[in-house]
Amino acid sequence: MDSQTQSNKRNVIFLVIVAALGYFVDIYDLVLFSVVRLKSFSDIGISPEQMRTEGEYVINMQMFGLLLGGLLWGIIGDKFGRIKVLFGSILMYSVANIANGFATDVHSYAMIRFVAGIGLAGELGAGITLVTETMDKEKRGYGTMVVAGIGLLGAAAAATIGKHFTWQTSYFVGGGMGLLLLLLRVGTFESGMFKNAEQSKSVSKGNFFMLFSDRKRFLKYLACICLGLPLWFIVGILVTQSPEIGKALGAKEVLNAGTGIMYTYFGIAIGDVVCGFLAQLLKSRKKTVLIFQGLSVFTVILYLTNNNLTESSFILICLVMGFAVGYWATFVTIAAEQFGTNIRSTVTTTAPNFVRGALIPITLAFEFFVHQYNIVTAGFIMMGILTLVAMISVASLKESFNKDLDYLEE
Numbered sequence: 001m002d003s004q005t006q007s008n009k010r011n012v013i014f015l016v017i018v019a020a021l022g023y024f025v026d027i028y029d030l031v032l033f034s035v036v037r038l039k040s041f042s043d044i045g046i047s048p049e050q051m052r053t054e055g056e057y058v059i060n061m062q063m064f065g066l067l068l069g070g071l072l073w074g075i076i077g078d079k080f081g082r083i084k085v086l087f088g089s090i091l092m093y094s095v096a097n098i099a100n101g102f103a104t105d106v107h108s109y110a111m112i113r114f115v116a117g118i119g120l121a122g123e124l125g126a127g128i129t130l131v132t133e134t135m136d137k138e139k140r141g142y143g144t145m146v147v148a149g150i151g152l153l154g155a156a157a158a159a160t161i162g163k164h165f166t167w168q169t170s171y172f173v174g175g176g177m178g179l180l181l182l183l184l185r186v187g188t189f190e191s192g193m194f195k196n197a198e199q200s201k202s203v204s205k206g207n208f209f210m211l212f213s214d215r216k217r218f219l220k221y222l223a224c225i226c227l228g229l230p231l232w233f234i235v236g237i238l239v240t241q242s243p244e245i246g247k248a249l250g251a252k253e254v255l256n257a258g259t260g261i262m263y264t265y266f267g268i269a270i271g272d273v274v275c276g277f278l279a280q281l282l283k284s285r286k287k288t289v290l291i292f293q294g295l296s297v298f299t300v301i302l303y304l305t306n307n308n309l310t311e312s313s314f315i316l317i318c319l320v321m322g323f324a325v326g327y328w329a330t331f332v333t334i335a336a337e338q339f340g341t342n343i344r345s346t347v348t349t350t351a352p353n354f355v356r357g358a359l360i361p362i363t364l365a366f367e368f369f370v371h372q373y374n375i376v377t378a379g380f381i382m383m384g385i386l387t388l389v390a391m392i393s394v395a396s397l398k399e400s401f402n403k404d405l406d407y408l409e410e
Contacts, residue, residue: 012134016143018181018188019127022090023151025177026123028158029093029116031265033058035162035258036170043167044104054106061110063357065117070353071208073122077129077345078206083188085126085345090185093119094178101168101175124151124332125349132336133193133344137402141285141333145276148329152272155265159258193406197341203408205342208350210409217339217409221347223393224335227289228355229362229386230296231268231325236359237366238300238379239264239318248375251309263315264322271326283401285334289327289394293387296324300383304376328352337400340409362386 037058041051069089077085096116103109124147131143162170197205204210211221238245239260246255271292279288299321306313335351336344362382369378 012143015134015188016131016146018185019086019131020147020150021181021184022086022123022127023147024154024157025090025174025181026093026120027151027154027265028177029097029154029174030120031155031261032097032158032162032170032174033062033113034261035158036167039162040103040109040167041106044106044109046106058106058110058113060360062113062117063360065114065119066121066353067357069118069121070125070350071346072118074125074346074349075206075208077122077126077349078343082126082130082133082345083185085122085349086130086185086188087182089119089122089126090178090182091119092116093123094175094182097171097175097178101171121353122349124352125345128329128332128336129345129348130188132333133341133405137404139280141276141280141330141401144329144333145273148272148332149269149276152265152269152328156262156269159262193341196406197408200342200408203342203410206346207343208346210343211347220338220397221351223396224331224338224347224351225354225358226393227334227390227397228328228331228352229358230293230383230390231328231331232355232359233362233366233382233386234296234300234321234325235261235264235268237363237382238303239321241375242314242318245304245375245379246309246314249304249309250307251314253311255309255311255314259311260314260318263318267319267322267324268326268328269322271323272329273326274323275327275330279330279401284399285330285337285401286394286397286399289330289334290391292324292327293391293394296321297383297387299324300379304379331355334397334400337403337405338397340407341405342408344405 037055038051041054046054073085073089076088093116096112096119100109100112100116103112127147128144131147132140135143158170161173197203210217212218240257242255242257242260275288275292278291279285282288299317303317303321306317332348332352336348339347366378366382369381
């Protein structure tokens with residue numbers, strides 16, 4: 001192996017590590033509000049009766065920021081480069097995190113979470129796009145696996161720091177980690193595929209409307225979004241509403257949603273690593289995702305039929321459910337591999353954020369079934385519908401493992 005090859009290999013490894021650490025800080029910030037909500041709201045004078053509704057207001061502002069940011073950073077990534085997104089997004093949410101520690105009322109809190117949401121939206125898409133375009137096509141699955149596996153441990157860090165320090169310190173730590181990572185990113189390099197696409201003046205770059213101008217392309221984009229829906233339903237509803245679900249199941253003690261989310265993310269991190277390895281072994285991302293989607297249905301059945309839930313059994317179920325939906329990195333990689341270089345960043349950045357945003361209509365549908373039947377039956381119905389849609393979506397996509405990504409969408 002010559003010195004040039006060794007240098008390129010070191011550069012790629014460095015890029016994967018920096019992308020993984022960026023996603024670590026990203027997830028830390030994403031879940032931190034859920035961890036410190038009660039402590040921070042109490043300190044800024046919100047009464048216990050208002051905490052749920054004000055919490056929904058703040059999280060919806062963050063979600064709106066994610067949706068807007070997904071579109072913004074995706075287009076910037078395709079027009080001006082993936083590296084600019086990595087720098088711009090982390091700078092925005094790091095400064096927002098620090099500002100969050102100085103919030104004194106719910107409206108300033110919500111506006112800061114909106115700005116943070118815009119920043120947070122760019123991290124994963126840009127990182128995965130850069131890794132998939134830089135690594136060998138036979139090995140890029142390992143790169144995205146490392147990014148997600150390390151990144152999702154940020155949820156555990158948020159839970160640990162939020163538990164042992166003040167909520168202000170927890171936000172300052174997140175902002176500080178982001179600014180330190182910004183310095184580390186000075187050594188990163190731009191994707192060669194993007195540089196090649198940049199030379200082509202006749203092809204539209206970062207044009208979001210290209211995804212809707214062609215029926216086949218639109219259906220492919222929609223399928224990429226739909227295959228991630230069961231994952232967010234499990235995290236955003238089945239685990240988040242575990243106190244109410246546990247009560248309906250006759251749990252012996254009140255289930256703690258914060259603890260459940262932390263262990264679910266632990267499971268997702270482990271699942272992402274296993275899912276990445278399995279995709280490499282099977283040489284198929286489609287087969288791997290279908291296996292994990294089938295497993296997730298089985299784990300949800302275990303959860304919703306468990307009439308003797310204790311804290312320890314709930315933690316174990318959350319860990320297993322998290323593992324079963326641990327195909328987040330593979331989902332984002334599939335999205336990146338389905339489209340040409342000139343709109344790849346747009347797709348890879350918007351798809352995961354639109355999945356997160358889909359939690360809003362999913363919640364409305366879930367509440368409808370809760371009123372029609374009960375919370376447990378609603379869980380079964382929604383999981384069944386979302387998994388069926390996700391499996392059909394996976395089946396409709398072409399296998400992208402080992403696909404050459406150096407091409408443009410006309």
